[in-house]
Amino acid sequence: MANFELTREYIENLRLLIEQKDEETLLQLLGELHPADIAEIYEELSIEEAKYLYFLLDDDTAADVLIELEEEDRLRFLKALPSEVIARRFIDKMDSDDAVDVLSELDEERQKEVLSFLNDISVAGDIVDLLHYKENSAGGLMAKELIKVKESWSIITCLRSMRRQAEEVDEVYFVYVVDNDGILKGTLSLKKMLLSATDTIVKDIYNPDVISVNADVTSEEVSNIMNKYDLVVLPVTDSIGRLVGRITIDDVVDVMREEAEKDYQLASGITHDVEVSDSVFRHTKARIPWLMIGLVGGLFGSRVISVFEGNIDDNPQVAFFMPLIAAMGGNVGIQSSAIMVQSLASGSLGIESNLKKLLKELSVALLNATALALLVFAYNMAIGSVFALTLTVASAMFSVVMFASLFGTFLPLFLHKLKIDPAMATGPFITTLNDISGMFVYLLLAAYFFGVFV
Amino acid sequence: MANFELTREYIENLRLLIEQKDEETLLQLLGELHPADIAEIYEELSIEEAKYLYFLLDDDTAADVLIELEEEDRLRFLKALPSEVIARRFIDKMDSDDAVDVLSELDEERQKEVLSFLNDISVAGDIVDLLHYKENSAGGLMAKELIKVKESWSIITCLRSMRRQAEEVDEVYFVYVVDNDGILKGTLSLKKMLLSATDTIVKDIYNPDVISVNADVTSEEVSNIMNKYDLVVLPVTDSIGRLVGRITIDDVVDVMREEAEKDYQLASGITHDVEVSDSVFRHTKARIPWLMIGLVGGLFGSRVISVFEGNIDDNPQVAFFMPLIAAMGGNVGIQSSAIMVQSLASGSLGIESNLKKLLKELSVALLNATALALLVFAYNMAIGSVFALTLTVASAMFSVVMFASLFGTFLPLFLHKLKIDPAMATGPFITTLNDISGMFVYLLLAAYFFGVFV
The missing domain is CATH 1.25.60.10 (MgtE N-terminal domain-like)
Known part of the structure; x- marks a missing residue:
């Protein structure tokens, strides 16, 4: 086939x-x-x-x-x-x-x-x-069908019992070894069985180094463990260590794929799982909620700007750089939050203290903010903008990048603490928030600098 | 453990x-x-x-x-x-x-x-x-270690040969059946071996329904096939059907994860694979390229706006809605491109014709554009904006949403045709493009409507 x-x-x-x-x-x-x-x-x-x-x-x-x-x-x-x-x-x-x-x-x-x-x-x-x-949870992912043998059995007893058990099981990947109370002790590889004499006792050849999870563990953790240890099957135990089921990699791959797609879609402002072939109605339903957030945010932003109408009236050039400042806040915010979301999802946050993480993010933000601020400063000098505008754009760029970086880093951590999916912090939500706050800072700085220099 | x-x-x-x-x-x-x-x-x-x-x-x-x-x-x-x-x-x-x-x-x-x-x-x-x-490619992912038996052998011959072969192989998941020329014929499940008499001939019990891939197939395709058919191992053949290796799911999971992370990062404007624990330098290097694109785009946008300086000077309220229009273009563009990118990646584009896809995307865009345009129209009527502004914002919203939807849908398809990763079309790139074009349309409409009504 x-x-x-x-x-x-x-x-x-x-x-x-x-x-x-x-x-x-x-x-x-x-x-x-x-x-x-x-x-x-x-x-x-x-x-x-x-x-x-x-x-x-x-x-x-x-x-x-x-x-x-x-x-x-x-x-x-x-x-x-x-x-x-x-x-x-x-x-x-x-x-x-x-x-x-x-x-x-x-x-x-x-x-x-x-x-x-x-x-x-x-x-x-x-x-x-x-x-x-x-x-x-691991319990929700697992199947009951598995092949187990007792540690006291010989290979020949195992084979006989496995023949019976195998009728119910689709594929045999591993044989689990349990004691008389059903406590998981280890695994017996089919390879070992092939290579051992038929009167060998399981106890003498099984592998006690078995990685297992408790049935209450989250499916995210299951996926991280199977991925880290490159496992094809993961046995599941109850709270006293008895073998109750097994999870195969294909089910976890589905979880992983869904998780990755969901994060990607949240980052792109789509609420449901949609594919090109889905109906027009489903597409609209998946997209409109985030567009509404963007709309409300943008309308709120227009109120913020209107407070500064006098300034724009006096110095219409202030308006030239409004979209730039808003966009940069959004871009930087998405970057920072995406890195946090991904690290939270893969459990790879490392053992650095929060203080160290904060200091590092501050350094990255400082580097980016300085570079971008210097560039727009140079640009405005080069095209001969008035000095107040040059100063406004450069200092607003600096503040917006700093603010968006820190906000983008800590919002996912904060949501994670509250047990809300941190991926909610990416996409239109953070862009909109940074748009508005960026606009506000920019126009405030404009009011100040044009007050001083003009 | x-x-x-x-x-x-x-x-x-x-x-x-x-x-x-x-x-x-x-x-x-x-x-x-x-x-x-x-x-x-x-x-x-x-x-x-x-x-x-x-x-x-x-x-x-x-x-x-x-x-x-x-x-x-x-x-x-x-x-x-x-x-x-x-x-x-x-x-x-x-x-x-x-x-x-x-x-x-x-x-x-x-x-x-x-x-x-x-x-x-x-x-x-x-x-x-x-x-x-x-x-x-499949060849790049596969390992040579596998267990194979000939279709003419009996179970007992198989067991003897498998004992020898198993010494080189870590885990036995499947036994492959080949003919005398080494052509892959099917699989023999360990379960079947356990359940059959030892003098049974492989030919009579093996499963000929085996899914395999050619060594030249891309790893993306390998991942889609293994995922679709829930496979743990996939045999690889050469161009005349000889069994040359096998790919295990753990290697494909790594490919899938990397692929998903890369798409997610491109959508978030990050170029390299970075984690929270990486160095400040690596973080900066991963983020600055996209920020530069945003910066250049934003500066270009400021030139576009400056062309309309006269209009803003006459009607500073025009500036209020600039960030809204720019942001909505970006949001809609990202949504559309994300759906295309994901469908392209999972190979789930379906068999709809391109014309049908275009018509569907047009319908979704039309629904969203109409809803959003009506909302901003109602909003501006409610707060008593001048009629020219009300018309400008509503019609710009409509045009921008329509344009960004279509652009977001076709750019990934176009890049895919050119064999460029379509995920490049998401994130800052499309946002920036839509920002600028949105701004241009908005100010053009403003110039027109304020010319007619004021």
């Missing part, structure tokens, strides 16, 4: 086949595809077409496709199906972490109904356990 | 022990740590302290720590070591992909020297092969 590329021709052909109800050809086409590809195709079809295709799939594939669908599309499907079908056709075929993801999108009433239709009580029990965890 | 948290106390204690040359306690402390933790500690120590610690480590750990170090720190170390030590102590102990990463940081002369000191000619051969691939 090569990597599949969706084309318009492919979709058109598929639509034709659906219209002709050509089951045979369709089944053959679908058979060649990965569930992720089928999910991609679904998003290009009408609901009716998609439904028709969906019921051609076997149960396992149908469950996999459901997981790969976008949340909205999935919800629409689930709403249209009776609880029994959801239970037997989907939940029963899924890994426990996926089952929980799907179930948690339904309301509580519906969840209970679906669970009551599950055949296997142990599957239902696992899912109920998992539903207790917060979505953004 | 629990998750390690670096504290200032820990570092101070370690420094004291290094000063006292207390080898025994240090070895005990280091023994408890993961190479990634040791690398983290190194970044807090002086070069002399770090070197002392480094030579206490055994070869395998030393090699792992080297990989985990930041590129700069690693280079400093490597420069100080003779080629023979690099070859025997590091390269020989590493997976081929890591070995290539380290080697490619050295100059060509040094690479050859190091390679000549390798004991195992097949390791050296693998590395030379890998050095041919571009860093940002």
Whole structure:
């Protein structure tokens, strides 16, 4: 199976086949595809077409496709199906972490109904356990399916038990070693098993250096740990160290990607996760809130400027540099806040004291502010601006860059302390604040210098 | 081994022990740590302290720590070591992909020297092969170490061969199935092996649905494929389909993270990868280029405004709304470009035609522009601004939002076509361009409306 590329021709052909109800050809086409590809195709079809295709799939594939669908599309499907079908056709075929993801999108009433239709009580029990965890925690990310062996077993006993356990698990990456109380002791690599005699005791060959997390740890921390230690699977324990589940890297990659996209979008002034192919309404909804903040801020800024109407009337050149000062405040503020946001997100703030961080940011700001102020000073001298204007622009540039740097550094830290996403501090919010304060400082300095020199 | 948290106390204690040359306690402390933790500690120590610690480590750990170090720190170390030590102590102990990463940081002369000191000619051969691939391609990401079996073998033959192969491979995730010419045919899951009788032939049980990539594919594409299909390992083939290596998800996670951080930083106007803990000089160097673009743009903008000095002199209220119009152009432009950049990066542009995309973006822009223009119109009516100003601000808002949306959408597409990173189109660059053009349109409209109505 090569990597599949969706084309318009492919979709058109598929639509034709659906219209002709050509089951045979369709089944053959679908058979060649990965569930992720089928999910991609679904998003290009009408609901009716998609439904028709969906019921051609076997149960396992149908469950996999459901997981790969976008949340909205999935919800629409689930709403249209009776609880029994959801239970037997989907939940029963899924890994426990996926089952929980799907179930948690339904309301509580519906969840209970679906669970009551599950055949296997142990599957239902696992899912109920998992539903207790917060979505953004290690417990919310983990699956119950894993392979574990006791430290007292021999390799041959392990193999026998693993055969049984493997029937429930999709892929075997690691074998976990526990003691009689179920406390996680370490891992047994498949490589070690391949290389050891069959009567070797697990205790003598397992690797006790296992990195694990408590189920309450946040998914951000999970992602940082798996990334730092280059892990593919991370075992999860309860508060007394018993092995309760495992998190695989693909789920964490999704978390990471969403986190990075969210930060990027906040920095760009977009509130929802939108893609080019989303509807006009969704695009507008994602963009308008930040534009409103910009608008209100700008209107407020216009009031600030109007206070200085007399000055502008007397010296209209003051207006020339207003957009420059406003823009530089915004630019510097975004830079400073972006660096903080990224360091907070990756947990790489280091062990420097806050005082040292403050001093460093002050030095960077001082360097940038001095350089930029000198440049505009030289520019205004060169083009022969009046001296009051030259002084105003240079000193306003200096103040604005200093202020925006410090503000951009400390606002994310402050939000982080308040448990608000520090990424809120980037983008239009900080630009607007710096625009207004920059304008105010600039016009105040203009009033002062033009008062002294003119 | 629990998750390690670096504290200032820990570092101070370690420094004291290094000063006292207390080898025994240090070895005990280091023994408890993961190479990634040791690398983290190194970044807090002086070069002399770090070197002392480094030579206490055994070869395998030393090699792992080297990989985990930041590129700069690693280079400093490597420069100080003779080629023979690099070859025997590091390269020989590493997976081929890591070995290539380290080697490619050295100059060509040094690479050859190091390679000549390798004991195992097949390791050296693998590395030379890998050095041919571009860093940002599947070939550049892959490692040569993998476990493969022939489709004609029985399970028992496989196990015997795998025991031999496993000695060279760190972790076994998948067993690849090839034919007699080495062409990749599929995978054999360890689960299937556990569940099958030992005389079963591979041909009868292997899974032929394997997703693979050609070695020339870009790392961006590799990351999209692994993400879409939730893969942990991806086999790499040459142009005739022979299995030549495999890429593991942890290497791709690094690529993804770097890619996301770079986009985020470009959107925030930062050129290099900087962290809070980096030096003042590095911070300044990362920030000043974009500030210069903002400065030059702003100064150019001031020239544009000065052309309209007469208008401002006659009607100083025109100046009140200049920062608002400039800021809104910037905000809208960043939103539009961010959505395009993200869609281009994730390959999720969909199969809509360019015309349809244009029409959609036009609709979104029209909605936003109309809403914002009506709002500022109402605002100016409410505060009783002169009618010429009210009309100017509203119509400028409309034009600026329309223009910035379209510009923000098409600039990234255009850069992408030119094979320039579209993320360059976000951040200060687009803000500045939209600032200037917004200012120009606004003042032009002001000149017109004040000419007509006043």
